Amino acid sequence: MPDAVRHVYFLSDGTGITAETLGSTLLTQFPKSRFYRTTVPFISTVAKARSVVREIDQVALRGEAPLVFSTAVGEEIRNELATCNGVLVDLIGVHVQLLEEALHVKASHQPGQAHGLGNALRYQSRMMAVEYAMEHDDGQSLRALEKAEVILIAPSRCGKTPSTMYLALQHGVYAANFPLVDEDFGHDVLPEPLRPFQAKCFGLTSNPMRLSQVRTERRPGSDYASLRQCGIELRNAERLYVTHDIPHVNSASMSVEEISAVILERMGLRH
Amino acid sequence: MPDAVRHVYFLSDGTGITAETLGSTLLTQFPKSRFYRTTVPFISTVAKARSVVREIDQVALRGEAPLVFSTAVGEEIRNELATCNGVLVDLIGVHVQLLEEALHVKASHQPGQAHGLGNALRYQSRMMAVEYAMEHDDGQSLRALEKAEVILIAPSRCGKTPSTMYLALQHGVYAANFPLVDEDFGHDVLPEPLRPFQAKCFGLTSNPMRLSQVRTERRPGSDYASLRQCGIELRNAERLYVTHDIPHVNSASMSVEEISAVILERMGLRH
Numbered sequence: 001m002p003d004a005v006r007h008v009y010f011l012s013d014g015t016g017i018t019a020e021t022l023g024s025t026l027l028t029q030f031p032k033s034r035f036y037r038t039t040v041p042f043i044s045t046v047a048k049a050r051s052v053v054r055e056i057d058q059v060a061l062r063g064e065a066p067l068v069f070s071t072a073v074g075e076e077i078r079n080e081l082a083t084c085n086g087v088l089v090d091l092i093g094v095h096v097q098l099l100e101e102a103l104h105v106k107a108s109h110q111p112g113q114a115h116g117l118g119n120a121l122r123y124q125s126r127m128m129a130v131e132y133a134m135e136h137d138d139g140q141s142l143r144a145l146e147k148a149e150v151i152l153i154a155p156s157r158c159g160k161t162p163s164t165m166y167l168a169l170q171h172g173v174y175a176a177n178f179p180l181v182d183e184d185f186g187h188d189v190l191p192e193p194l195r196p197f198q199a200k201c202f203g204l205t206s207n208p209m210r211l212s213q214v215r216t217e218r219r220p221g222s223d224y225a226s227l228r229q230c231g232i233e234l235r236n237a238e239r240l241y242v243t244h245d246i247p248h249v250n251s252a253s254m255s256v257e258e259i260s261a262v263i264l265e266r267m268g269l270r271h
Numbered sequence: 272m273p274d275a276v277r278h279v280y281f282l283s284d285g286t287g288i289t290a291e292t293l294g295s296t297l298l299t300q301f302p303k304s305r306f307y308r309t310t311v312p313f314i315s316t317v318a319k320a321r322s323v324v325r326e327i328d329q330v331a332l333r334g335e336a337p338l339v340f341s342t343a344v345g346e347e348i349r350n351e352l353a354t355c356n357g358v359l360v361d362l363i364g365v366h367v368q369l370l371e372e373a374l375h376v377k378a379s380h381q382p383g384q385a386h387g388l389g390n391a392l393r394y395q396s397r398m399m400a401v402e403y404a405m406e407h408d409d410g411q412s413l414r415a416l417e418k419a420e421v422i423l424i425a426p427s428r429c430g431k432t433p434s435t436m437y438l439a440l441q442h443g444v445y446a447a448n449f450p451l452v453d454e455d456f457g458h459d460v461l462p463e464p465l466r467p468f469q470a471k472c473f474g475l476t477s478n479p480m481r482l483s484q485v486r487t488e489r490r491p492g493s494d495y496a497s498l499r500q501c502g503i504e505l506r507n508a509e510r511l512y513v514t515h516d517i518p519h520v521n522s523a524s525m526s527v528e529e530i531s532a533v534i535l536e537r538m539g540l541r542h
């Protein structure tokens with residue numbers, strides 16, 4: 001029954017983020033299959049592991065064996081999970097020996113600190129980047145733009161805000177953003193607040209149809225959301241990027257993760 | 272030379288997020304080793320793969336073989352990467368066969384859409400959650416609190432804002448947050464705006480020392496940042512949580528990823 005919904009478990013002794021991330025990536029290799037996903041984080045005791053195994057075994061009784069992606073590293077917990085009647089995909093264990101050999105040291109087998117505070121300085125700088133991004137969203141504050149590592153510029157609703165947040169939260173990048181409006185176009189110069197920072201600017205564009213759709217959700221029937229107005233703003237924005245040699249990307253069919261990865265790459269911002 | 276800095280590459284035909292996430296998780300198993308990390312995303316052509324291989328081989332000439340974590344799925348690109356003089360850790364390939372057998376279908380071997388738009392509805396709801404979180408940060412808007420799935424409450428600087436953002440951006444959870452101030456304490460009732468939504472409230476606490484340290488960065492020498500004031504607010508906040516049976520966690524030594532995972536778990540919010 002390849003068409004039935006298959007139960008999938010993401011198990012972890014930490015937050016579950018790694019198990020979900022790699023597990024989901026693997027599942028995208030099977031685009032026609034349908035999955036029902038459950039994440040169980042913080043499996044820190046054998047008792048909790050046992051209760052998860054019981055749940056998986058119950059599901060297994062009712063259909064095909066669930067897929068079980070695990071990043072648990074503690075030996076007792078791994079042994080317990082290994083008894084389940086699911087298809088166990090051990091995301092960590094399979095690579096540890098290779099790495100031990102390559103690094104000439106033994107693995108710690110300590111439960112995942114992968115998404116803990118880790119390097120305190122790096123963590124703090126991520127949190128400061130989030131704060132900075134909140135304060136500098138949508139051009140609300142033009143103070144301290146010189147602290148920005150990148151300034152996203154674009155017409156309204158091209159994805160500036162979520163991309164800025166993602167860059168800050170995941171990568172600790174100081175990102176500001178600045179909305180381009182009609183008054184910013186048709187001159188030979190960049191909008192005044194951006195002029196000292198041209199080298200930090202990164203532009204977003206979109207497709208008129210897509211932008212009109214997004215704007216319509218916000219203000220249905222408005223001139224702002226009209227295909228005509230969206231087309232004008234996008235053309236003008238693109239002209240501005242080209243004139244001032246500002247790197248840019250069409251975000252219409254990209255996720256914030258993809259937009260951010262492109263920005264990091266093009267602006268040389270990987271820390 | 273286990274003490275030398277080891278070069279690590281995260282290679283991907285997509286954003287590189289999965290390679291970085293699992294690769295970094297694996298490296299946390301070797302806490303005493305030091306790593307110099309390079310991410311190369313969007314390896315979409317054999318030519319680009321070849322140029323990465325050349326870089327890795329150059330590094331290999333100067334010291335120990337770099338560790339190379341790859342999530343590339345295209346066969347030609349994988350074959351090219353496999354020729355490098357690094358320790359290749361193929362994060363995808365090793366599990367695909369097991370999953371093919373379990374799912375009774377062949378993997379697509381299409382380059383990673385893991386962090387693309389994916390499910391458009393789900394993606395859109397994440398972006399709407401980010402917008403909601405921005406509008407409802409720090410109690411700035413009490414409109415539409417009924418739309419919140421969770422309302423984080425805490426004294427200033429306990430981690431409400433970045434946790435809210437993380438919940439929205441990564442999990443598409445509608446999260447608002449509300450700062451607890453002196454006036455909110457000492458009554459038998461919750462602050463007025465929260466009263467209709469008690470069941471959605473989740474409290475954060477911290478340690479007085481830690482909170483004082485964080486507040487000092489913002490306003491050095493202020494009463495606001497004093498150990499005494501921090502202690503009072505935290506005691507009062509905790510009393511309020513307990514009195515009103517509001518689930519809460521001490522965020523002092525937790526990352527936003529961990530705080531968010533706890534909130535999802537305790538509030539039953541995994542979508």
